[in-house]
Amino acid sequence: MSQEVEQLSCREFVELVTDFLEGALPEEERLRFEDHISRCDGCKAYLEQIRQMVAVSGRLTEDALSPDAERVLLDAFRGWHDA
């Protein structure tokens, strides 16, 4: 006799995406999550969108230190070492 496991709704699924990606879902819930992906195009696409967004975020340029500010810090470093 197979046990009837309650299926996730899409609305519940989207709230578990970060826990899933962080590897923080308990085993049983992870299985329900993966089962849902295999049957739901919308949620599969949603998860893919999150992954795409994270990948693009990693290519944003960071605010670099201005050359002037860097010079001030390096002067401070020299002063510190020579002191």
Add this chain to the structure above:
Amino acid sequence: MVETAGEEQLVAALRAGDEEAFRALVREYHPSLVRVARIYVPTQAAAEDVAAETWLGVLKGLDRFEGRSSLRTWIFRILTNIAKTRAVRDGRTLPFSALQEPGRVPEPAVDADRFLDPEHPRWPGHWAVKPAPWPEDALEAAETRGVIADAIEALPATQRTVISLRDVEGWSSEEVRNALDLSETNQRVLLHRARSKVRAALEAYLSEDGT
């Protein structure tokens, strides 16, 4: 990222006055210092000041650094102390509660009206309009990066900091928890909310673009 294994050598190089080592360290951490400082101070300029002051604090304390925590954790502790002192001096309320209790008010990842009714006879709580994968060429566009950057900038300070460190700068969750003194759960809640909002902003942009 500065390797933990090489940290002893790095500290030794700094103590010996190795300018290249110091320059590399500053370039590596400065943007993150500014981001974290923004949690505590109201403007980008004030955050830059706090970050610069942090580097002076690092120099001042380096000879006493004992390696009981990682160098990064130690640097970020100096930063938070300076930023908190400044916030108190400026009479600002600190967002401790926001860091410690992000979960109090629920914020759905996706607007409720994107889903069918929870009482729907056949598909309760399923998508009313399904999301679709985004075309890779649209994601590659510089404007798309701009939309993501703007959406991150518009987030509440703690969510903005967590998503910036995790997704923009590629820190691990453990590194973020240590730098911000966050519990595992709160780090995840903040990241979840931040990613959900940025995704929604990106979806709005990409779908309006396509019509």
